[in-house]
Amino acid sequence: MSRRLLAAVFWLATTCAGAAEFSVSPIRIELPRGARSAAVSVANEDRQPLRMQLRLMEWTQDSDGKDLYRESDALIYYPRLMTIQPREKRLVRIGVKAASAAAERTYRLYIDELPGVADDPLRPAVSGINFTLRFALPVFVPPAEPALRGVIEAMSLQDGKLAVTVRNAGNQSFRIASVAARGGAFAAEAGGWYLLAGAARVHRFDIPAEACRELRRIEVAVTADRLSLEGGLDVDPGMCPR
Numbered sequence: 287m288s289r290r291l292l293a294a295v296f297w298l299a300t301t302c303a304g305a306a307e308f309s310v311s312p313i314r315i316e317l318p319r320g321a322r323s324a325a326v327s328v329a330n331e332d333r334q335p336l337r338m339q340l341r342l343m344e345w346t347q348d349s350d351g352k353d354l355y356r357e358s359d360a361l362i363y364y365p366r367l368m369t370i371q372p373r374e375k376r377l378v379r380i381g382v383k384a385a386s387a388a389a390e391r392t393y394r395l396y397i398d399e400l401p402g403v404a405d406d407p408l409r410p411a412v413s414g415i416n417f418t419l420r421f422a423l424p425v426f427v428p429p430a431e432p433a434l435r436g437v438i439e440a441m442s443l444q445d446g447k448l449a450v451t452v453r454n455a456g457n458q459s460f461r462i463a464s465v466a467a468r469g470g471a472f473a474a475e476a477g478g479w480y481l482l483a484g485a486a487r488v489h490r491f492d493i494p495a496e497a498c499r500e501l502r503r504i505e506v507a508v509t510a511d512r513l514s515l516e517g518g519l520d521v522d523p524g525m526c527p528r
Contacts, residue, residue, distance in 0.1 A: 307331040308338075308370070308419070310397060315380060316426040323362075323381035326423060328397060330370035337400040340366050340378065345392040345424070351487030353480075360384070361393060361425065386430040389483045390458040393425040424480075429457045436460060438506060438517035439486060443525040446493045450506050452515070453486035460510045465489040469504040469521070472497040478510070498526035 309329045317324055330336040344358040362381040370376050380395065399418040435456035442449045450465055462478025474491045481487060493501070501521040508515040 308336055308399070308421075310421050310423060314424050314426075315395075317382065317428060319386070319428050319432070323379060326378045326380065326395075327375050328368075328370060328378060329375040330372055333372055335372065336370045338368050338370065338376075339398045339400050340368075341396045341398070343394045343396060343422075345394050345482070347482045347485040347487075349486070351479075351481065351485050355394060358393060360391070361427075363395060380425060382427055386428060388429060388431075388457060390429045390432075391427040392459060392482055393427075395423040395425055397421045397423060426459065429483075431457075433457050434460065434512055436481070436508070436510065436513050436515055438508065438515050441504075441506060441517055441519040443493070443498075443504070443519060443521060446495055446498045446525075446527040448491040448493055448504065448519075450489045450491075450508075450517075451486055452481065452489065452508055454481045454483055457483045459483060460512045462487075463509045463511065466507045466509070467491050467504055468507075469501045470497065472501060472504070478508075481510075493526070495527040499523055501526075 308331055311327045311329070315324050315326065328338065340363060342358050342361055342363055343355040344360065346354045348354055360383060362383060364379060365376075368376050378395075378397075398420045401418055433456045435454075437453050437455050438450060439453040440449070440451040448467055450467065452462065452465065454460065459480055459482045461480045464475050464478060466475040467473070472493055476489050476491065478489075479487075498521070503521060504519045506517045506519070
């Protein structure tokens, strides 16, 4: 995956003409066990100075697996404000304050472009609006005793609607690349996202009535960055649309 922000999956703002160009490397921080700090490089690839502000957010997930963020001071990070000259880089240092906990701690370090630098006459404007960009850097602080475990907690089929619940039953996160469901002439695949420790998410598929009535069994495969899971569900006609 490209490290340029225009291609990064962690965009939290729309990319528009009139915004600066900068890159972040690496695009994910995962502290090794026992490590107390890490560094991130922010490069200004624009023609004018770039002013940046950094803020730390604790990252959790609710009972539906939805991402939640709240401001946090649990980590040390600096600088919190910086100006990067054109074609130059600055290092951002991130450190832990406390010893490892029973479960992985997860954060997002927001790196925001600040408005206020004089407009570049060579940069196109969009209806006179000044756009700024944001990058949300994932930061993972490992647990004291890592235990990676995922399960397909439940599968159900009702009126042709398949629901597959994947739970992170361990104490560290993993990222789901895909959830695939197959049976007979039916095949479908859904993309995934991070699943934090203890969280669960339901992946849903619609099965056409004709294909559903021909099914006898559905096989499900979950592919993640650190593990893979498999499960199956026996199908009877009463589970399909009438």
